[in-house]
Amino acid sequence: MNSGRRRTRRAAVAVLLSCTLLGLAGAGCSGAPPKPDPPAKERAGAWNRRGLAAEARGDRDGALAAFREELKINRSIEDTDGSAAALVNLARLHRLDGELPSAKEKIDSALLLVPPESPLFPETAFEKGKIELAAGDLPAAKGWAGRAVLAEKGASAGRVRNLLARILFLEGNTDDARARAEDALEANRKAGVRGEEANSLRLLGDIAAARADRKAAEGLYLEALAIDKETAESGKIASDLRALGAVAEAQGDTARALAFYSRAVDVSRNGDDPKEAAAALLEMARLHEKAGSPDKAKSALAERENLLRENGKK
Amino acid sequence: MKMEQDPRFRRLEAVVGAFVIAALAAIIALFVYIGGENELFAERYHLRFRAESGTGLQKGMPVKLSGLRIGRIQKISLDEQAKVIARMKVDRKYSKWIRADSTATLLKEGIVGDSIIMISVGSAGRPALANDDFLPFAEEKGLNDIALEFSDSVKGVLVEVRQTVAYINDPQGDVKRTLANVQQLSSNLEETRRRADGLLLAATDNVGRVGPLLDGLSAAVDNVGRRLPPLLDNVSTRLPVLLDRLEGTLSNTERISQEFRKAAEQAAPRVPPLLIGTEELVEDTDDVVKGMKKMWPIRNHIPQGNGRGIVPGDSHE
Numbered sequence: 001m002n003s004g005r006r007r008t009r010r011a012a013v014a015v016l017l018s019c020t021l022l023g024l025a026g027a028g029c030s031g032a033p034p035k036p037d038p039p040a041k042e043r044a045g046a047w048n049r050r051g052l053a054a055e056a057r058g059d060r061d062g063a064l065a066a067f068r069e070e071l072k073i074n075r076s077i078e079d080t081d082g083s084a085a086a087l088v089n090l091a092r093l094h095r096l097d098g099e100l101p102s103a104k105e106k107i108d109s110a111l112l113l114v115p116p117e118s119p120l121f122p123e124t125a126f127e128k129g130k131i132e133l134a135a136g137d138l139p140a141a142k143g144w145a146g147r148a149v150l151a152e153k154g155a156s157a158g159r160v161r162n163l164l165a166r167i168l169f170l171e172g173n174t175d176d177a178r179a180r181a182e183d184a185l186e187a188n189r190k191a192g193v194r195g196e197e198a199n200s201l202r203l204l205g206d207i208a209a210a211r212a213d214r215k216a217a218e219g220l221y222l223e224a225l226a227i228d229k230e231t232a233e234s235g236k237i238a239s240d241l242r243a244l245g246a247v248a249e250a251q252g253d254t255a256r257a258l259a260f261y262s263r264a265v266d267v268s269r270n271g272d273d274p275k276e277a278a279a280a281l282l283e284m285a286r287l288h289e290k291a292g293s294p295d296k297a298k299s300a301l302a303e304r305e306n307l308l309r310e311n312g313k314k
Numbered sequence: 315m316k317m318e319q320d321p322r323f324r325r326l327e328a329v330v331g332a333f334v335i336a337a338l339a340a341i342i343a344l345f346v347y348i349g350g351e352n353e354l355f356a357e358r359y360h361l362r363f364r365a366e367s368g369t370g371l372q373k374g375m376p377v378k379l380s381g382l383r384i385g386r387i388q389k390i391s392l393d394e395q396a397k398v399i400a401r402m403k404v405d406r407k408y409s410k411w412i413r414a415d416s417t418a419t420l421l422k423e424g425i426v427g428d429s430i431i432m433i434s435v436g437s438a439g440r441p442a443l444a445n446d447d448f449l450p451f452a453e454e455k456g457l458n459d460i461a462l463e464f465s466d467s468v469k470g471v472l473v474e475v476r477q478t479v480a481y482i483n484d485p486q487g488d489v490k491r492t493l494a495n496v497q498q499l500s501s502n503l504e505e506t507r508r509r510a511d512g513l514l515l516a517a518t519d520n521v522g523r524v525g526p527l528l529d530g531l532s533a534a535v536d537n538v539g540r541r542l543p544p545l546l547d548n549v550s551t552r553l554p555v556l557l558d559r560l561e562g563t564l565s566n567t568e569r570i571s572q573e574f575r576k577a578a579e580q581a582a583p584r585v586p587p588l589l590i591g592t593e594e595l596v597e598d599t600d601d602v603v604k605g606m607k608k609m610w611p612i613r614n615h616i617p618q619g620n621g622r623g624i625v626p627g628d629s630h631e
Contacts, residue, residue, distance in 0.1 A: 037621070045621025052623045063625070070621075085622035092625050123624055130627070162629035184629075199630040236630075 044073040044082055051089060064093050084113040084120050088127055095131050103131050122152035126160050133167060142167045158188030159196045166203055169210075178207050195236075198227035202240060209247055218247045234271030238264045242280055254291050258284060274311040278304045357406040358385065361443060363418040363431075363451035368398040370420050370429050370453070377402045377418075377431045384408040387431065400451075402431065413440040418449040 037045065051066030067089045074082035087110035094103035107128050114124045129144035145164040152160045161184035169177035185200035205220035225240035245260035261284045268277035281304035288297035349355050365371065368390055377385040385404035393399050404412070413436025422429055433449065436442075443449070481487050606612055 041621060048621045048623055052625060055625050082622055085624060089625050092627065096631065120622075123627065126627060156627075159627065159629045166629065196629060199628070202630065 038077075040073055040077050041079065041082075044070050044077075044079065047073065048082075048086070048089075055093065060093060060097060064090065067093070080113050081118070081120060084110045084118075084124065087113070088120070088124050091127055091131065095127070095134055100131060100135050104135070107131055116147075116151065122148045122154075122156065122160060125151060126156075126163060129163055129167070133163075133170075138167055138171055142171070155191040155193060158184045158186075158191060158193055158200065161187060162196055162199050162203060165200075169203065169207055174207050174210055178204065181207065194227050195231050195233065198224040198231070198233075198236065198240075201227070202236075202243065205243060205247075209243070209250070212250075214247050214251050218244065218251075221247065234267055235273060235276070238267040238271065238273065238276050238280070241267060242276075242283070245280075245283060249287065254287055258287050258291075261287065269307070274307050278307050278311075281307065358403050359406050359409060359445040360388070361402045361404055361412065361418075361433075361445075361447060361449055363400055363402075363449045364393070365398040365400060365420070365451050365453070368400075371398065371400055372429070375429060375431060377404060377433060379408055379411060379433045380435060384433070400431075401446075404433075409442050411435045412443050412449075413437060414443065415440045416443070416449055418451045420451070420453045 036042075047066045047070035051063045051070060054060075054062035054066055067086050071083055071086035071090065074086055087106045091103045091106035091110060094100070094106060107124065110120075110124050111128060114120045125144050125148035129141045129148060132138075132141035132144060142164065145160065145167055148160040149157075149164050161180055165177045165180035165184055168174075168180055171177075181200050181203045185197060185204065188194075188197040188200055201220050201224035205217045205224060208214075208217035208220060221240050221243045225237060225244070228236040228240055241260050241264035245257045245264065248254075248257035248260055261280045264280040265277050265284070268274070268280060281300050285297040285300035285304070288294070288300060371387065371390055373387055373390055375387040376383045377387065385402050385408075387400050388403040389401040391399050391401075402418075412433055416436040417434045419432045419434070420429060421432055
């Protein structure tokens with residue numbers, strides 16, 4: 001009796017296990033596997049991923065080499081979109097390296113490949129706008145940023161609007177810049193793009209500071225700082241702190257301004273940005289001089305000199 | 315009674331009438347011609363300017379625009395503040411060039427020419443001046459003024475030249491002192507040259523003294539020669555032992571390298587298949603990993619890029 005029951009239980013367990021395994025196998029096979037790419041495309045994709053990874057870890061030379069390989073493979077198979085993407089990446093990296101002629105050459109080549117209806121067009125127009133802005137051609141930068149704003153309908157809408165707002169602000173058109181920046185802020189909040197949300201807030205802070213609305217500027221910079229700390233962007237944190245220092249100085253609170261600049265120096269120094277640290281030290285020296293502490297001013301200037309010398313040696 | 319009439323006077327009245335009419339017509343034609351030539355019938359209007367002084371201004375003085383006479387000064391009078399008001403009569407057809415920003419200037423045509431009033435051409439966008447409007451007036455500098463100004467500026471230069479000459483001549487000044495220093499320097503150089511000559515002579519004498527020194531050196535070499543043989547004996551005793559040891563070491567090294575070569579020769583045929591096997595293993599592993607990447611549920615956790623990723627952009631780097 002007992003042995004019969006045991007046999008029945010064993011059979012039930014076996015049936016249950018088989019069903020489970022069959023279910024798992026069925027579920028595994030249910031999703032259609034992605035269609036494999038041709039080998040050349042796979043290689044180009046691999047170089048693209050390597051380039052992105054290299055840039056993410058700060059290896060700019062490695063990234064440039066990878067995107068050049070990607071471009072070469074894409075050109076060998078006449079993959080227009082792939083070539084355009086590689087060219088945009090190369091243009092962006094050249095711009096970040098300060099090599100504007102190379103950046104212009106690459107982005108102009110990309111624009112020849114990207115029609116306005118292409119999904120790559122907003123990013124290409126945005127990069128063209130950034131390059132023109134870096135070259136100091138505000139009307140051209142505004143034109144391209146405007147085209148990017150018209151073309152971009154996705155999560156990057158706030159980013160391209162931020163760029164247009166910044167250009168308008170640099171042109172001295174604060175009213176339009178403010179409207180655009182507020183628009184960008186809303187879009188960035190809606191899309192949950194925190195970094196660009198901070199950029200919108202910082203820009204609105206700049207606009208408020210330009211209008212001598214220091215209270216509002218301080219609030220906006222503090223909001224931007226909170227987000228930049230959340231996203232751990234060292235350069236932007238330093239930028240926020242320096243902006244807060246400038247606002248405190250404009251309010252006549254020298255001690256507070258010095259505290260902000262001191263924090264900015266610390267952040268920039270440890271974030272391996274000696275140029276920004278040196279700029280903040282110069283502000284500190286000026287403030288110390290203004291506050292009647294020439295010794296402290298001299299000390300800040302000496303620290304700045306050391307920093308620049310060390311950086312020059314590197 | 316019928317009057318007898320001289321046939322010579324039969325048409326006298328008609329002839330006299332025609333003559334008078336022709337004379338009148340000629341007079342009128344002459345008047346019109348002269349008037350036309352002198353622009354007596356041209357439509358005119360008046361413009362005025364106010365000057366501090368009437369010096370150089372005259373009634374009837376020509377008024378010109380771009381060198382062309384367009385009118386004359388009609389009247390010169392004083393206003394309540396004793397300023398001179400000059401009223402010009404200007405041909406109306408030139409009014410389109412005399413505008414709100416035109417100016418009247420009193421100037422001479424050439425260095426010794428007549429004085430005229432020159433009106434400047436106004437800007438196209440400014441309104442034309444109406445009858446009796448005022449023009450701003452400027453008096454151009456005359457020859458005397460220019461000479462005075464020139465004399466003032468030359469005076470300043472002359473003063474500076476005089477000061478410079480005095481400075482150069484000052485015995486305590488920099489120039490004189492520099493010259494004295496240069497003089498002193500050249501005399502010092504002469505002295506230095508004399509000393510250098512003396513030194514060269516002394517060096518020639520010293521060459522003669524090198525002989526005894528060479529003698530001392532020869533004695534030292536003799537001394538070394540005496541000490542060298544015992545040293546060489548010592549070396550010749552120890553060197554064979556050292557050479558024996560070196561030979562042993564070399565033979566050991568040779569044996570090791572032979573053994574290593576033998577081992578390498580035995581292993582060499584196995585290396586290519588090993589490498590091929592490793593390569594195959596890597597390729598298989600790659601295939602397995604790729605296959606796993608495509609499998610559920612792993613594929614859900616792997617980002618599916620299309621190989622066209624873009625470096626993240628930022629509106630405010």
